[in-house]
Amino acid sequence: MSKFTVEDQVVGKRMVLNMGPQHPSTHGVLRLVLELDGERVVKCVPHIGYLHTGIEKLSEEHNYTQNITHYPRMDYLSPMNNELAYCLAVEKLIGLEVPARASYIRVAMHEITRCMSHLFWIGSHAMDIGAATVFLYAVQEREMLLDLYEMVGGQRMMTNYIRIGGVREDVPEEFDEHARKWALGFPKLVDMIQGLLTKNPIWTNRTQGIGYIDRETCVSYGLMGPLLRAVGVSQDLRKDIPYCRYEEFDFEVPMREEGDIFARYEVRLIEMYEAAKLVLQALDRIKETAPGDTMWESDHFAPPKHSEVYADIERNIHHFKYWTEGFKSPRGEAYASVESSKGELGFYVVSDGGPKPLRVKIRGPSFVNLAALPAMIEGHLIADVAAAIGSIDIVLGEVDR
């Protein structure tokens, strides 16, 4: 591909179009510099960093429990996924084992978060392509999930609920009833979205055959999650490297061969059906475990039960030390990743033996997936750019951190 020259612009052969950081279809502050030949994209250069907040540097200045507050703000459409990945990494570093009830609660919240993220994805993706109705139905359903978040964590978004060693507190009694009601009604909503889009000729014309990358290039770009499953690779971290007791759950991993935008859409829809089933299974298992057993018992690494703090001087001291200084983790490093709604979300935590980590590296799936965008749209029309960005499902908070 020849380098863009001033002569090209003057003669009128090529045009440089700036799809600037402020744009309704870029799903955040993403700047794309497009070199166009008429309507066709010849070259695309993404510029990122408009939402960089230095989370990795901040993580080095706060202790392990304080750090949990930073991460739901990264991928803000699926907050608890980030907390979960970080807590798994730190638990690997220390060598904690989370009680069964906490694991099942984490699974339930993980799948609820996956649905939250996919609902917003289908809403905004369809809206970019023109089907604005889907957004309203998706966001309305998402309100039910935000209610569940509020019930469990106290807030609609950045709940800071999943902690190192378990979860902050037990789920309230009404959670089971409301989550079950949602999970039983959810497949009907996904059916409705399918009815609006799957056989719609406008949708199929806009999405089939576009945004295709072949399998080897996908793997080389490090794309994981729905993007890789749409190209025919059976990969799902919940099955490959199970975490949070996922080996006890029964679910299917959807796969498609075509690798275009439509295939990714189908894969994510099936993931939504499977997520609802997983939530029901997790709720059944939560019922079987003893209530209240939601945090690892430890004199050093976990906070003491609040009811005991004022009864015993040892607990009082431990409470004070834990919440002011934090616990000193053992030296070493650990990497843990979860199958987030966007791909492999991982945290690499390095410790030098103190209460604050030495380094936290966040492997954000949106950052990795966005690097493949030029390969997806070069040669296609400019209208396909918005469709392709939507199919990758990026959240700029995760791209830039």
Added chain:
Amino acid sequence: MTDLHDHMALVKSTLGNLAGELLIENGAVLAYVEPASIRDALERLQEGSDTLMDVMSFMTAVDYQPREPRFEVVYELFSTATHQRVRVKCRLEDTGREDVLPEIDTVSDIFLTANWHERECFDLMGIHFRGHPDLRRILLPEQWDGHPLRKEYPYDGKRAWKPGTTVVTSARMEGDLGL
């Protein structure tokens, strides 16, 4: 799922003479290699029929100041076929001079994802990757001074612009569209 010790033995035999120290830590196999042989090492792990590491999960650097060698460049590989991981690490020395960055070879032609990861590493840690097709800052503006993730960079930040920069001069400086 094979035992981690078996996996470590496979990694060792695949790396051959390039393998430095190999250990198992917190459920992962770590392999230390020399910075000069990082390209060969990653190629062997990618093509080795026992390891088949086709995905690079991430690549980053850690600043261990004041320990010498100061940096450790970390590459995490994953195999979609065997579902095993390996973390390849290189100890990289600092040059001792403020204006010269430590160097290591790029692997962005072996794993396409390394392109952006190496740019981020250069941007935030100040490690130069020899042979990278487009090594420029990715998260910070191009005119940024310094590499924030290094330990001597103050937590509360320092002046973003060089003294004497005005709004007009800074707008003219941002010229590289990347095309």
